[in-house]
Amino acid sequence: MAAPWTQWDHVTKIDPDKPLHDGDSYAGIADTGTDALIIGGTTNVTESSVQSILDALSSTEIPIFVEPTYHPMQSHTEGLSGYLLPVVLNAGNTMWLTGAHHEWIRSSDLEWDYVHPEAYIVLNPTSTVATYTQADCNLDIDDVVAYAELAEQILGQQIVYLEYSGMLGDQTIVAAARDALSTAQLFYGGGIHDYDSAYEMAEVADTVVVGDVLHDAGIEAVEETVRGAKDASHES
Ligand code: 1GP
Numbered sequence: 001m002a003a004p005w006t007q008w009d010h011v012t013k014i015d016p017d018k019p020l021h022d023g024d025s026y027a028g029i030a031d032t033g034t035d036a037l038i039i040g041g042t043t044n045v046t047e048s049s050v051q052s053i054l055d056a057l058s059s060t061e062i063p064i065f066v067e068p069t070y071h072p073m074q075s076h077t078e079g080l081s082g083y084l085l086p087v088v089l090n091a092g093n094t095m096w097l098t099g100a101h102h103e104w105i106r107s108s109d110l111e112w113d114y115v116h117p118e119a120y121i122v123l124n125p126t127s128t129v130a131t132y133t134q135a136d137c138n139l140d141i142d143d144v145v146a147y148a149e150l151a152e153q154i155l156g157q158q159i160v161y162l163e164y165s166g167m168l169g170d171q172t173i174v175a176a177a178r179d180a181l182s183t184a185q186l187f188y189g190g191g192i193h194d195y196d197s198a199y200e201m202a203e204v205a206d207t208v209v210v211g212d213v214l215h216d217a218g219i220e221a222v223e224e225t226v227r228g229a230k231d232a233s234h235e236s
Helices: 026-032 047-056 099-107 128-133 141-154 171-180 195-202 212-216 219-235
Strands: 010-014 036-039 064-066 082-088 115-122 159-163 185-189 207-210
Touching (some): 010 212, 010 219, 115 128, 115 141, 141 159, 141 171, 159 171, 207 219, 212 219
Parallel strands (some): 036 064, 064 082, 185 207
């Protein structure tokens, strides 16, 4: 069976550390047409904050994954499709390459069917994730392409994630990374906030991820980004 993410054009990431926009509810996010939800953030994410969001999403039918930047005690929670585990290829702090993962595996009885790695390439030097992982974001297009190939061909990664968190990335770099991959899925995230920005990035990435727009502008704005991503995917 094909991995679920091969069907995703648009994903919405919910940060447990940020409130929803006024009047929005977690349950309403799935009605935007987004293909999947990821619960995850860089700082202040705890098992209990993730659990309250899972509870609020209990009637949601689209896949829900958690990016565990905290240390989950359970390897599988009810209502969860699985964990997406970031491995930050350009991290300066090896905690984000293998350190945190090693610790989690040592201390938990993981159900591997539910755990899938994502090879992150962090590209916005001013983002919290770049600071936190001490990422080397001083990369040109050939560096990014080489990381994408390394992820797929050397590390056998099925998901490569270009993470521009907080800023809209460079479409040429995203397209070049996509071209360098054979079967891995290219996720793009960062700065998508309306129809046009979603369309632009979905033209070149396999899956676009929106985060801040949910918390800053709300569900209706997320809906616009879904339309942009779906239109671009159907045309390509
Ligand atoms: C963050 O890639 C996601 O991990 C989305 O980025 O918050 O900038 O939309 P934004």
